[in-house]
Amino acid sequence: xxxxxxxxxxxxxxxxxxxxxxxxxxxxxxxxxxxxxxxxxxxxxxxxxxxxxxxxxxxxxxxxxxxxxxxxxxxxxxxxxxxxxxxxxxxxxxxxxxxxxxxxxxxxxxxxxxxxxxxxxxxxxxxxxxxxxxxxxxxxxxxxxxxxxxxxxxxxxxxxxxxxxxxxxxxxxxxxxxxxxxxxxxxxxxxxxxxxxxxxxxxxxxxxxxxxxxxxxxxxxxxxxxxxxxxxxxxxxxxxxxxxxxxxxxxxxxxxxxxxxxxxxxxxxxxxxxxxxxxxxxxxxxxxxxxxxxxxxxxxxxxxxxxxxxxxxxxxxxxxxxxxxxxxxxxxxxxxxxxxxxxxxxxxxxxxxxxxxxxxxxxxxxxxxxxxxxxxxxxxxxxxxxxxxxxxxxxxxxxxxxxxxxxxxxxxxxxxxxxxxxxxxxxxxxxxxxxxxxxxxxxxxxxxxxxxxxxxxxxxxxxxxxxxxxxxxxxxxxxxxxxxxxxxxxx
Amino acid sequence: xxxxxxxxxxxxxxxxxxxxxxxxxxxxxxxxxxxxxxxxxxxxxxxxxxxxxxxxxxxxxxxxxxxxxxxxxxxxxxxxxxxxxxxxxxxxxxxxxxxxxxxxxxxxxxxxxxxxxxxxxxxxxxxxxxxxxxxxxxxxxxxxxxxxxxxxxxxxxxxxxxxxxxxxxxxxxxxxxxxxxxxxxxxxxxxxxxxxxxxxxxxxxxxxxxxxxxxxxxxxxxxxxxxxxxxxxxxxxxxxxxxxxxxxxxxxxxxxxxxxxxxxxxxxxxxxxxxxxxxxxxxxxxxxxxxxxxxxxxxxxxxx
Numbered sequence: 001x002x003x004x005x006x007x008x009x010x011x012x013x014x015x016x017x018x019x020x021x022x023x024x025x026x027x028x029x030x031x032x033x034x035x036x037x038x039x040x041x042x043x044x045x046x047x048x049x050x051x052x053x054x055x056x057x058x059x060x061x062x063x064x065x066x067x068x069x070x071x072x073x074x075x076x077x078x079x080x081x082x083x084x085x086x087x088x089x090x091x092x093x094x095x096x097x098x099x100x101x102x103x104x105x106x107x108x109x110x111x112x113x114x115x116x117x118x119x120x121x122x123x124x125x126x127x128x129x130x131x132x133x134x135x136x137x138x139x140x141x142x143x144x145x146x147x148x149x150x151x152x153x154x155x156x157x158x159x160x161x162x163x164x165x166x167x168x169x170x171x172x173x174x175x176x177x178x179x180x181x182x183x184x185x186x187x188x189x190x191x192x193x194x195x196x197x198x199x200x201x202x203x204x205x206x207x208x209x210x211x212x213x214x215x216x217x218x219x220x221x222x223x224x225x226x227x228x229x230x231x232x233x234x235x236x237x238x239x240x241x242x243x244x245x246x247x248x249x250x251x252x253x254x255x256x257x258x259x260x261x262x263x264x265x266x267x268x269x270x271x272x273x274x275x276x277x278x279x280x281x282x283x284x285x286x287x288x289x290x291x292x293x294x295x296x297x298x299x300x301x302x303x304x305x306x307x308x309x310x311x312x313x314x315x316x317x318x319x320x321x322x323x324x325x326x327x328x329x330x331x332x333x334x335x336x337x338x339x340x341x342x343x344x345x346x347x348x349x350x351x352x353x354x355x356x357x358x359x360x361x362x363x364x365x366x367x368x369x370x371x372x373x374x375x376x377x378x379x380x381x382x383x384x385x386x387x388x389x390x391x392x393x394x395x396x397x398x399x400x401x402x403x404x405x406x407x408x409x410x411x412x413x414x415x416x417x418x419x420x421x422x423x424x425x426x427x428x429x430x431x432x433x434x435x436x437x438x439x440x441x442x443x444x445x446x447x448x449x450x451x452x453x454x455x456x457x458x459x460x461x462x463x464x465x466x467x468x469x470x471x472x473x474x475x476x477x478x479x480x481x482x483x484x485x486x487x488x489x490x491x
Numbered sequence: 492x493x494x495x496x497x498x499x500x501x502x503x504x505x506x507x508x509x510x511x512x513x514x515x516x517x518x519x520x521x522x523x524x525x526x527x528x529x530x531x532x533x534x535x536x537x538x539x540x541x542x543x544x545x546x547x548x549x550x551x552x553x554x555x556x557x558x559x560x561x562x563x564x565x566x567x568x569x570x571x572x573x574x575x576x577x578x579x580x581x582x583x584x585x586x587x588x589x590x591x592x593x594x595x596x597x598x599x600x601x602x603x604x605x606x607x608x609x610x611x612x613x614x615x616x617x618x619x620x621x622x623x624x625x626x627x628x629x630x631x632x633x634x635x636x637x638x639x640x641x642x643x644x645x646x647x648x649x650x651x652x653x654x655x656x657x658x659x660x661x662x663x664x665x666x667x668x669x670x671x672x673x674x675x676x677x678x679x680x681x682x683x684x685x686x687x688x689x690x691x692x693x694x695x696x697x698x699x700x701x702x703x704x705x706x707x708x709x710x711x712x713x714x715x716x717x718x719x720x721x722x723x724x725x726x727x728x729x730x731x732x733x734x735x736x737x738x739x740x741x742x743x744x745x746x747x748x749x750x751x752x753x754x755x756x757x758x759x760x761x762x763x764x765x766x767x768x769x770x771x772x773x774x775x776x777x778x779x780x781x782x783x784x785x786x787x788x789x790x791x792x793x794x795x
Contacts, residue, residue: 059573063540064612067547071616078546189592191599236780243526243595244779247730251772254727262765390723394603401596447607453600457593458585 046100053096058089133409140412144170144315148308163307167314167379169420171372174318176399176411178368181325183397184406185334186361187341188238189246191393192253195233196226196366198260198388200373205273205383206266215279215378219371226370227363234362238355253393260385272384276377281309314375321368322408328364337361341406391446398449402456418449493633498760499753504644504713506752507651511706512729513736513744514658515575515699521675521739522695523587528598529578530703531726532605535719537571537704538711539609542618556623567704575700576693578605584689602722609719617718620711647709654705655745658698662741671695675739724768728755731775737788746786 040048066085069076143150147166151159175197182190200222207218237248260267267273278286284293286306293305328334336357340347348354377383399418403410422445512534519527544566548559582597627641662668670691673681682688710725711717728751736747751771759767778785 056573056577059570060577063543063570064609067543068613069543069546069618070614071618075621076542076546076618078543078550187592189595237776240779240783243591244734244783246595247526247727248776248779251727251775255769255772258766258769262763391603394599397596397599398603401600443611444607446603447611450600450602450604450607454582454597454604457589457597457600458582 042101046097049100050093050097054089054093057092058085061085061088137409140409141319148311152304159304160307163304163311165420165423167307167311168423169415170311170314170318171376171379172396172399172415172419173412174314174321174372174375175369175396176403176415177318177321177325177408178365178372179396179400180365180403180406180408180411181328181337181368182361182365183400184404185325185329185341186337186358187405188358188361189243189397190249190362190365191246191390191397192249192251192256193365193369193396194388194390194393195249195253195256196230196369197373197376197392198256198385199226199229199366200370201377201383201388202260202267202273202373203370204374205276205377208277208377209273209275214277215374219374222374223367223370226373227367230363230366231359234359234366235355238358238362250390250393253388253390257385257388260388268384270385272382272386273377274382276381276383278306278381279309279313279378310379314379317371317375321371324364324368325408333357333360338406394446395449398453401453418445418452422448493631493636493638494760496631496638497636498756500638500640500644502753502756503749504647504752505756506732506749507647508706508709508713508748509725509729509732509752510745510748511651511654511702511709512725513732513748514741515703516730516733517736517738517741517744518671518695518699520733522671522678522692523583523594525583525594526598526730527583527696527699528595528726529582529601529605530699531722531724531729532602532609533571533575533578533700533722534703534707534710534725534729535717535722536574536605536609537567537700537707538717538721539613539618539707539719540570540704541567541708541711542620542717545620559623563708564705567708568701571704571707572697572701574605575696575703579693579696584692602726606719606722613719615719617716620715620717622715623712643712647713650705650709654702658702659741661698667691667694727775728771731771731778734775735778735785737785739789740785740787743785743787750786 062085065088066080066082068079068081070079071077148159148163151162155162175193179190179193182188182193203222203225204215204218207213207221208215233249233252237245237252240248261270263269280286281293284296286293286309292301293309329338336347336352337360339350339352340354340357340361344354347357376387380387395418399411399414402418403412403414422442426442512530515530515533516527519525519530541563544563545559548554548562553559553562578601582601583594586594586597622643624641624643624646627639627644629637630640631638662671670681670686671694673684673686674688674691678688681691706725707717710721729748732747732751733744734747735750736743736745751774754774755767755771758770762770
């Protein structure tokens with residue numbers, strides 16, 4: 001480039017062509033775009049990159065690791081934590097060095113390393129994966145169905161804690177499956193899913209405490225209320241584009257929470273609703289004495305019975321969600337959801353009423369959120385707006401994203417790992433020996449959730465565990481298979 | 492009347508802060524068409540860095556206020572800009588050309604991460620800063636209330652105006668601004684014409700983060716209390732401001748910020764304080780439904 005003199009352009013009228021030729025002739029020896037010779041060795045390059053990364057990390061974390069402000073006597077105190085800072089810089093340096101030296105070899109792009117497994121999705125592999133998925137699903141279902149009894153025989157000393165944890169995990173599985181209809185199948189990013197959870201919980205709590213209705217009567221009503229709210233909220237906003245929709249649903253979630261806090265005479269305000277009745281088994285409650293479960297069957301009373309009963313309720317509800325989703329996916333409406341996720345413009349061109357399609361997905365997801373909400377209310381016996389913050393929506397969304405958008409099994413794995421795994425970490429004494437006695441892994445849960453969401457999206461945008469391509473595809477994938485379209489270009 | 496004037500002054504102050512944050516949203520949206528959900532957290536990080544700098548300076552014995560404020564401003568802008576750059580580099584750049592929801596999901600992940608990172612490293616308790624700039628001018632003596640224009644408010648509004656003027660010059664006169672406008676219109680064409688698109692996008696994030704950190708510093712001075720959660724509400728409201736003004740338009744962001752600040756202040760002044768967030772959120776929904784291109788924005792054409 002530089003070989004051509006810029007003044008040559010001005011000399012155009014008088015034989016500029018000729019002059020250019022001459023210049024080109026002189027420059028012929030070296031091609032203008034010769035690649036720069038690699039001057040530094042692999043070690044040098046790795047060290048340089050590692051040093052740069054360490055410097056960036058040092059700058060980023062200076063004000064968060066090295067200094068810590070805390071409320072002291074007469075204002076804020078500054079606590080200096082240089083060792084912590086240096087440790088993190090060293091970790092960054094080491095990690096980047098290893099990556100640079102062993103993984104990022106020049107000439108080999110990162111995308112090649114990551115995308116290597118893309119080519120393996122042949123039809124045979126897909127059916128194999130499907131069989132594996134089905135087998136894992138059956139095994140997990142068997143474990144889930146017998147879980148309370150397994151616990152009773154294997155770990156009777158901690159049965160209460162473990163079954164309670166299982167109930168919590170299943171609640172998230174159900175919420176994840178419900179949200180999966182909206183986000184995973186229809187491709188609508190809903191950041192206010194917790195609003196429907198709250199509507200379900202509050203409808204049951206208020207119906208039960210004001211009108212003396214039981215759980216089983218209120219459950220369908222709570223679902224209907226939530227679905228109704230889904231339609232009311234969804235109708236005006238579903239015409240919006242994806243990212244706007246996300247923000248508006250977030251706003252709705254917050255609006256509902258603020259209303260719950262401030263509408264004191266109906267919802268109990270920040271104090272919430274107390275004394276929500278427990279569910280009964282065909283009229284048998286799980287207390288002591290006349291007409292209770294233990295009395296009717298003539299077995300000794302144990303408080304664990306109620307936990308087991310709650311466990312089976314949420315298991316059934318979750319399985320119902322899963323079953324309905326799997327069935328809907330095979331119906332035209334489910335196909336329409338998936339088509340909408342892949343390409344909205346094509347859907348419109350083919351005559352789908354996209355607003356209605358979106359609305360059904362929104363309402364169906366909301367309905368399951370409502371079911372889960374009323375289960376939550378009956379399990380806790382007490383609800384308050386505190387339980388329905390944005391963080392809750394974010395956790396559910398993280399579970400869906402980590403599991404793989406649209407994948408049913410992925411949601412289960414993600415909930416077990418993210419809710420159960422971190423809860424169990426709390427009881428590992430080794431960790432407390434390493435990190436000090438006040439180490440609490442649940443404190444880091446959202447930190448890990450956030451990082452994992454970023455990591456998964458960057459590394460495998462269609463989910464870590466499995467991915468879901470549309471149900472209706474040609475036997476042989478044409479060039480426009482979902483994998484190729486969604487990750488490569490466009491939409 | 493006095494009450495009205497006072498609310499007007501308060502609203503303009505609050506609106507300036509929102510406007511500064513909103514510019515970050517609107518610039519990023521203009522250039523890569525995504526909502527940088529983590530921008531509110533960048534604002535929060537800015538105010539934490541400013542606070543820590545203040546405490547460190549006090550320990551070092553530097554207490555002359557203008558110097559302290561200037562150092563806080565420079566340090567906060569620099570380090571927050573680094574955060575803005577890092578967030579773009581880690582979470583958004585690898586996803587360019589991915590499907591539309593992907594960067595939004597990473598942005599949410601990043602926001603959750605940053606919030607909890609600050610919570611874990613700095614603690615969950617609120618951090619108070621005793622008022623540094625006291626006093627003000629009494630504009631009007633009323634029967635019941637005086638109309639006060641405090642020095643902090645003057646400082647906030649003046650800083651915002653100066654920054655906005657500088658920023659408008661930067662966008663309209665310098666080569667960086669030209670490159671940025673080129674990328675906004677057509678990134679591929681700009682790259683063919685020799686604009687380094689990646690660098691321009693990074694600089695956009697850096698500038699947005701710098702302005703957000705100034706907003707964070709002013710929030711700290713104005714309210715005197717911060718915690719790790721302030722970024723969420725401020726972020727959503729600033730985003731509302733950007734949408735109201737017409738996303739992608741810089742004067743629109745400022746105008747929208749002022750409008751949201753005024754609406755919020757008047758709403759809590761005349762109706763109810765409890766529902767002030769509902770007011771802001773409802774405006775967001777209403778604007779998006781009925782007026783998606785905002786006050787000064789261009790209508791968006793959807794292309795296949």
